[in-house]
Structures are given as C-alpha cells and as structure tokens.
Amino acid sequence: MxxxxxxxxxxxxxxxxxxxxxxxxxxxxxxxxxxxxxxxxxxxxxxxxxxxxxxxxxxxxxxxxxxxxxxxxxxxxxxxxxxxxxxxxxxxxxxxxxxxxxxxxxxxxxxxxxxxxxxxxxxxxxxxxLSKAEEAKVRKMLKEGSNYLLRTLEMTDEKLLQQYCSEVAKWLATSKEGTLYLDIENPLLRYIVHNEVRARFPDVLTTDSLGNSHKVLIYRDKYVEGANSAPVAILEENLMHHLLGxxxxxxxxxxxxxxxxxxxxxxxxxxxxxxxxxxxxxxxxxxxxxxxxxxxxxxxxxxxxxxxxxxxxxxxxxxxxxxxxxxxxxxxxxxxxxxxxxxxxxxxxxxxxxxxxxxxxxxxxxxxxxxxxxxxxxxxxxxxxxxxxxxxxxxxxxxxxxxxxxxxxxxxxxxxLVGDDPPSHRPDLLHLKCLNERFNIGKVSSVLAAFGSIDIKPYGSRTALIAASSHYAVNNILKQFRDSRDYRISKYSVYRHSVAGRMAIWWGGALLTGSLVIYIIHKKVNNN
Missing domain, CATH: 3.30.420.10 (Ribonuclease H-like superfamily/Ribonuclease H)
Structure with a gap:
C-alpha cells in the first residue's frame, strides 16, 4: 500500500x-x-x-x-x-x-x-x-511562543493570516452567527491562527473542528455550553503530529x-x-x-x-x-x-x-x-x-x-554496529616502483588489469601502493613482475617503504652509532 x-x-x-x-x-x-x-x-x-x-x-x-x-x-x-x-x-x-x-x-x-x-x-x-535534532528545535520554537513563528512566516502566509483575522473581525461586527469555520490546510499556519485569534479577540473560543483536521472552529461566546477551548498543549501536539509525519x-x-x-x-x-x-x-x-x-x-x-x-x-x-x-x-x-x-x-x-x-x-x-x-x-x-x-x-x-x-x-x-569492526580480510598491500619513468596511474592500471580486481594509490613520484582482492592475484603479480625491467613490485613494508619508517631506521642507526662512539671514547678515557 x-x-x-x-x-x-x-x-x-x-x-x-x-x-x-x-x-x-x-x-x-x-x-x-x-x-x-x-x-x-x-x-x-x-x-x-x-x-x-x-x-x-x-x-x-x-x-x-x-x-x-x-x-x-x-x-x-x-x-x-x-x-x-x-x-x-x-x-x-x-x-x-x-x-x-x-x-x-x-x-x-x-x-x-x-x-x-x-x-x-x-x-x-x-x-x-523531522530528525530528533529538528524536533527538539521546533519544540523550543513553540515554547518561545507564536511571536517567534510569526517572524518566520513567508509573505504569502503572513497575508493569509491577516486575511483570516480580518474575516473574524468582520464576522464579529456584522454577523449574528454563533460559529465561524476557517479552512486552513497548512498545519503551522493553522496553529498560528489559533493563537493569533485568541490574542486579538479574547472573548472568542477556538477549537479544531471534529471530523475535519483542516478547519478551525470559532465560537462567538467563549462560555458557550458544551464547547471547550482547545488547550495550547493539545494544539502543539496536533501540530507536531503533522510536522513529524x-x-x-x-x-x-x-x-x-x-x-x-x-x-x-x-x-x-x-x-x-x-x-x-x-x-x-x-x-x-x-x-x-x-x-x-x-x-x-x-x-x-x-x-x-x-x-x-x-x-x-x-x-x-x-x-x-x-x-x-x-x-x-x-x-x-x-x-x-x-x-x-x-x-x-x-x-x-x-x-x-x-x-x-x-x-x-x-x-x-x-x-x-x-x-x-x-x-x-x-x-x-x-x-x-x-x-x-x-x-x-x-x-x-x-x-x-x-x-x-x-x-x-x-x-x-x-x-x-555493536563492537569493533573485523580485521582486514584482504591480502597485504604491494609496493610498486617505476624503474625507468615517473609513475603513471593509467599506464600501471592497464598493465595490472589482467590480474583481476585491484586498486592503485600513488605513493610518490615513482612509487605506488597496490591493493588486490585476493591472495591469488597478489601471488600472480609478484611472480609475473619478479624480473621486470620496468617495475619493481614487492610486499609493502612500512619500515622499508614509508618515509616515517625509513626515518625511524636512519635515526635508530644514527643513535646506535653515536652511542657506540661515546662508549668507545668513554672507555679510552677511563683506561688512560
């Protein structure tokens, strides 16, 4: 349905x-x-x-x-x-x-x-x-009163509001009918009309018409027997029902x-x-x-x-x-x-x-x-x-x-959704280095297309990382390019291939060498 x-x-x-x-x-x-x-x-x-x-x-x-x-x-x-x-x-x-x-x-x-x-x-x-966040915002607007909502009305709706209020004023002045119906399709405008009519004409009673959610029913006599003014809280909930949808x-x-x-x-x-x-x-x-x-x-x-x-x-x-x-x-x-x-x-x-x-x-x-x-x-x-x-x-x-x-x-x-995501199920990444020219992703993609589903990510002017969907594809790539004169492809190692890894190795080596030199000098001084 x-x-x-x-x-x-x-x-x-x-x-x-x-x-x-x-x-x-x-x-x-x-x-x-x-x-x-x-x-x-x-x-x-x-x-x-x-x-x-x-x-x-x-x-x-x-x-x-x-x-x-x-x-x-x-x-x-x-x-x-x-x-x-x-x-x-x-x-x-x-x-x-x-x-x-x-x-x-x-x-x-x-x-x-x-x-x-x-x-x-x-x-x-x-x-x-409405999202939960938007609903909270609307409810806050309603608590701040209809004046806040009046300021946000479009010009067309503002003219309609004045038209409805003029209609009520004319009815009160020229008609002896005990009730007036206003047909207002827009639920937000309908809520504002209720509040505005009550503010401008304190002696009338307004309520929603039974059987027609679009009609506002207005009684000339506020104390008419058998009728009750719709509480503001009810008007708000009726409006929220429409807005929440x-x-x-x-x-x-x-x-x-x-x-x-x-x-x-x-x-x-x-x-x-x-x-x-x-x-x-x-x-x-x-x-x-x-x-x-x-x-x-x-x-x-x-x-x-x-x-x-x-x-x-x-x-x-x-x-x-x-x-x-x-x-x-x-x-x-x-x-x-x-x-x-x-x-x-x-x-x-x-x-x-x-x-x-x-x-x-x-x-x-x-x-x-x-x-x-x-x-x-x-x-x-x-x-x-x-x-x-x-x-x-x-x-x-x-x-x-x-x-x-x-x-x-x-x-x-x-x-x-209820815990940590699983570890990667893909094979290890591969590292590619172009031996004779700068890296060209289109050319490399064409060369590797025969090995199935792969993705390539540039890693430098001459290098790239390769992700393959299966271990079978990885093994075939390594085997095929073992003796290649154009590309060197190997399993990616963060220590061998990343700048941070190489820097860590360099600094580690430098620190070790420096420590050995200091140790030797210290030993010679002590012996003398």
Missing part, C-alpha cells in the same frame, strides 16, 4: 497494528542521488572509518524520497508468513527557520524516470519528517525493537541517521552507537548471503548477490538446500511485480523473503535435517550475522 499525506492519518493505526504483530520488519529506501563522485568510490584500501569520513558530508545533501517497510507476521497454525507491505512517499518541509534541503542529480532523475517514479506524489503528497513510524520501529532486515544497507543507515536522528557525528564510533541505540537488531541479507554462499558449490550458488537475483533464486525454488519443510510466504496485498523492482515497498518485501529462506536453511543445518522452522529458530540460527552490515569493496567485509 502506498502511504502519502492523504491517507497517512487514517492508516496510522493499521501500520501500528501490523508492526506490533510482526516478528520482524524489512526495510528499503530510494534516494535523490546516485552514489557518484570521488568520495563515493569504493576502494580496497578503505577502512570503514575512512569511508564514513569521506561520505558523511556528501550524504547530508541526499534524502530518502521513498521508504519501503514490509511487516512479516507468522501464522503458526498454517506455518505461513503473511507480509504486509507499505511504500511511504517522503518530501522535505519548511518549519520556522528549519529549511530542509537536498540535491537531485540529473542521473538520478533519469534512473527514477526509467523506473516510473511518481514525482507528483513526492512533491505534492510526500510525508513530512513519517518520523513517527521510525519512532514506532524503535519502540517495538523488532529486528530490521535490509539488503546492502550501509548507505541506508547513514542516511537514516542524518534524516531521522540528526547530523552525522564526526566520530564513526558515535554514529554506530547512535544507530544501535535506535535499532538494536539489524540484519543485512547481502552480508548473510555472501557468507552462506561459501557453503555451496559453483553449480548450486545464486547468480549474484544483487537483491533481484537472490530473490528469484529462492522464489523460483532453485535452492537445493530448501526442498522440504519450507514455509509459504504470501503478501496480504499483491504488488505489481513486473514494474516493482527499485520500488521501495517491493524491494523491502524481497529482502524479508530472502531473509526467511536464508534463516530456514541456516536453522535446518543446525538441526541436522530439513523440517518446518518457526521465526524464533530462524532468528537464532542467523544471530551470528546480527548487526553486521555489508561493505562493498573495502578493506574489511562488514561494519559491526
């Missing part, structure tokens, strides 16, 4: 119930920018901290435009999972002096157009949101502590922090801590599938770890490990599968589907036989992979 401004309020209780009944929730997002540019290049040299430091400023310019959530409920009587999927459309907002901004790349526009992205739903119907769903996910499932979600969790928690912290460790406090259990099916694929032969394994390939591998019954006792998984409301890849709701469903199948396989391996398996056993069987987020083409295989 698609969720926009139009149906968010009426569906909020259903979303809450579906989440509460679920055994886990799967997540996916679509962004306003495709990962491009120098800071987003994935290098085999990268530690997770280095990658985070490189992208954190650029990521702050991006937002999620679509969030998909699928809640999986287990029907024990029929050994079946029932999945309820939601696609939330999001759009930034202006509140007081908070003006949420983002970049929209032309390449992203082309990509979204190819996948039938609905820009009208984004701009006209997208749900607002999708952020309330994030709060629900955090409060229920359901396991969150995603596929290749490193960038998702970085954006989630920036958009719904607050500006990305300087320290990588603080970022991980903040994410884990909100979502204590996260599974990444990209990491799980990569690790579990090592248990299969070449003929048995899926075509690739891309979500579409992984989903089709399991949904088409190609996994030989899942021939018996497999749960039925059905959607409560079907998606249009032919047009749904790269649509956040559908992708979130695919992630959860793959998680169930991977969990079934892992649980049956632990048991020693293939039989029906419930969600508790699945989660226990995959607990080893909890809070480990896949890292693409980096020095380490995953980000650990």
């Amino acid at each position: 698609e969720i926009t401004r139009k149906n968010f309020n009426e569906q909020f209780d259903n979303i809450t119930k579906d989440l509460k009944k679920s055994c886990f929730a799967s997540f996916d997002a679509e962004f306003t920018a495709i990962i491009a540019g120098e800071c987003f290049k994935h290098r085999l040299f990268d530690t997770n901290e280095e990658r985070y430091d490189r992208i954190k400023n650029e990521v702050s310019k991006m937002i999620m435009t679509q969030v998909g959530l699928t809640f999986f409920q287990y029907d024990r009587d029929h050994d079946t999972y029932v999945a309820t999927g939601y696609t939330f459309h999001l759009c930034p907002q202006v509140v007081g002096d908070i003006d949420q901004s983002f970049i929209f790349q032309a390449s992203t526009l082309n990509f979204l157009c190819r996948h039938n992205f609905d820009f009208n739903k984004f701009t006209y119907e997208g749900l607002p949101y 999708f952020s309330q769903i994030i709060s629900l996910l955090a409060s229920y502590h359901k396991p969150i499932i995603g596929h290749n979600i490193f960038l998702d969790v970085v954006l989630m922090h920036n958009q719904f928690i607050g500006p990305l912290p300087k320290k990588y460790s603080t970022f991980k801590k903040n994410i884990n406090e909100i979502f204590p259990i996260i599974f990444d099916t990209k990491h799980i599938s990569h690790e579990m694929s090592k248990k299969l032969t070449f003929d048995e394994v899926w075509k690739s770890n891309a979500l579409q390939d992984l989903y089709e591998f399991f949904s088409e019954g190609k996994c030989k490990k899942l021939q018996h006792g497999v749960n039925l998984i059905r959607l409560s409301t079907p998606f249009d599968v032919n047009q749904s890849y790269h649509e956040a709701g559908w992708d979130s469903y695919c992630s959860g589907y793959c998680f169930i199948r991977l969990g079934h396989w892992a649980a049956c391996e632990n048991i020693g036989k293939f039989r029906p398996v419930g969600p508790t056993e699945k989660l226990a069987a995959l607990a080893h992979y909890s809070n480990k987020v896949n890292i693409i083409r980096g020095a380490v295989p995953y980000m650990n």
Whole structure:
C-alpha cells in the first residue's frame, strides 16, 4: 500500500497494528542521488572509518524520497508468513527557520524516470519528517511562543493570516452567527491562527473542528455550553503530529525493537541517521552507537548471503548477490538446500511485480523473503535435517550475522554496529616502483588489469601502493613482475617503504652509532 499525506492519518493505526504483530520488519529506501563522485568510490584500501569520513558530508545533501517497510507476521497454525507491505512517499518541509534541503542529480532523475517514479506524489503528497535534532528545535520554537513563528512566516502566509483575522473581525461586527469555520490546510499556519485569534479577540473560543483536521472552529461566546477551548498543549501536539509525519513510524520501529532486515544497507543507515536522528557525528564510533541505540537488531541479507554462499558449490550458488537475483533464486525454488519443510510466504496485498523492482515497498518485501529462506536453511543445518522452522529458530540460527552490515569493496567485509569492526580480510598491500619513468596511474592500471580486481594509490613520484582482492592475484603479480625491467613490485613494508619508517631506521642507526662512539671514547678515557 502506498502511504502519502492523504491517507497517512487514517492508516496510522493499521501500520501500528501490523508492526506490533510482526516478528520482524524489512526495510528499503530510494534516494535523490546516485552514489557518484570521488568520495563515493569504493576502494580496497578503505577502512570503514575512512569511508564514513569521506561520505558523511556528501550524504547530508541526499534524502530518502521513498521508504519501503514490509511487516512479516507468522501464522503458526498454517506455518505461513503473511507480509504486509507499505511504500511511504517522503518530501522535505519548511518549519520556522528549519529549511530542509537536498540535491537531485540529473542521473538520478533519469534512473527514477526509467523506473516510473511518481514525482507528483513526492512533491505534492510526500510525508513530512523531522530528525530528533529538528524536533527538539521546533519544540523550543513553540515554547518561545507564536511571536517567534510569526517572524518566520513567508509573505504569502503572513497575508493569509491577516486575511483570516480580518474575516473574524468582520464576522464579529456584522454577523449574528454563533460559529465561524476557517479552512486552513497548512498545519503551522493553522496553529498560528489559533493563537493569533485568541490574542486579538479574547472573548472568542477556538477549537479544531471534529471530523475535519483542516478547519478551525470559532465560537462567538467563549462560555458557550458544551464547547471547550482547545488547550495550547493539545494544539502543539496536533501540530507536531503533522510536522513529524513519517518520523513517527521510525519512532514506532524503535519502540517495538523488532529486528530490521535490509539488503546492502550501509548507505541506508547513514542516511537514516542524518534524516531521522540528526547530523552525522564526526566520530564513526558515535554514529554506530547512535544507530544501535535506535535499532538494536539489524540484519543485512547481502552480508548473510555472501557468507552462506561459501557453503555451496559453483553449480548450486545464486547468480549474484544483487537483491533481484537472490530473490528469484529462492522464489523460483532453485535452492537445493530448501526442498522440504519450507514455509509459504504470501503478501496480504499483491504488488505489481513486473514494474516493482527499485520500488521501495517491493524491494523491502524481497529482502524479508530472502531473509526467511536464508534463516530456514541456516536453522535446518543446525538441526541436522530439513523440517518446518518457526521465526524464533530462524532468528537464532542467523544471530551470528546480527548487526553486521555489508561493505562493498573495502578493506574489511562488514561494519559491526555493536563492537569493533573485523580485521582486514584482504591480502597485504604491494609496493610498486617505476624503474625507468615517473609513475603513471593509467599506464600501471592497464598493465595490472589482467590480474583481476585491484586498486592503485600513488605513493610518490615513482612509487605506488597496490591493493588486490585476493591472495591469488597478489601471488600472480609478484611472480609475473619478479624480473621486470620496468617495475619493481614487492610486499609493502612500512619500515622499508614509508618515509616515517625509513626515518625511524636512519635515526635508530644514527643513535646506535653515536652511542657506540661515546662508549668507545668513554672507555679510552677511563683506561688512560
């Protein structure tokens, strides 16, 4: 189901119930920018901290435009999972002096157009949101009173405010009607009108109209029987409900502590922090801590599938770890490990599968589907036989992979949200020295292209460091260039090849030599 401004309020209780009944929730997002540019290049040299430091400023310019959530409920009587999927459309907002901004790349526009992205739903119907930091700022604005908000109104809204107040004044002076309705769609302006009318016309009573959240109901008689002026605290909470929008769903996910499932979600969790928690912290460790406090259990099916694929032969394994390939591998019954006792998984409301890849709701469903199948396989391996398996056993069987987020083409295989990241799983770096000319990265890259996936980093005018994806590639490079007249390639040593290492050796040698000379002189003096 698609969720926009139009149906968010009426569906909020259903979303809450579906989440509460679920055994886990799967997540996916679509962004306003495709990962491009120098800071987003994935290098085999990268530690997770280095990658985070490189992208954190650029990521702050991006937002999620679509969030998909699928809640999986287990029907024990029929050994079946029932999945309820939601696609939330999001759009930034202006509140007081908070003006949420983002970049929209032309390449992203082309990509979204190819996948039938609905820009009208984004701009006209997208749900607002506030990060925790922005929410605190708005609540502070409200405490400072409506005068502060009045100063931040745009000219158009300021004219509308004067128009509404003039309408009230005219009604009081010329009409004998006991009530007046003002239809005000903008929730912030509606809150300001309540306060301004009460300040300018102290004898009237204002409240929200029952059954229509856009209408302000004004009573001529402040003490009219059966009516009460809406308390300021209620007006504030009504306003915050509108301004928070999708952020309330994030709060629900955090409060229920359901396991969150995603596929290749490193960038998702970085954006989630920036958009719904607050500006990305300087320290990588603080970022991980903040994410884990909100979502204590996260599974990444990209990491799980990569690790579990090592248990299969070449003929048995899926075509690739891309979500579409992984989903089709399991949904088409190609996994030989899942021939018996497999749960039925059905959607409560079907998606249009032919047009749904790269649509956040559908992708979130695919992630959860793959998680169930991977969990079934892992649980049956632990048991020693293939039989029906419930969600508790699945989660226990995959607990080893909890809070480990896949890292693409980096020095380490995953980000650990609950502790130190793992040591590098890449082979040692190689050191290259050009013997006859200055270092040319294009030429060297061409020479080494035949050895598979490698990255090259300049290290001087004639030298460079080489990172390779496998020990096999490293051994082949060393063997091939053993007698080369153009390049000298050896395993990198910080003492032999770095300036600091060579300086340490030089100073150590100089210190040792100096000490020996002093010792000899001292000995001669004593003998004399």
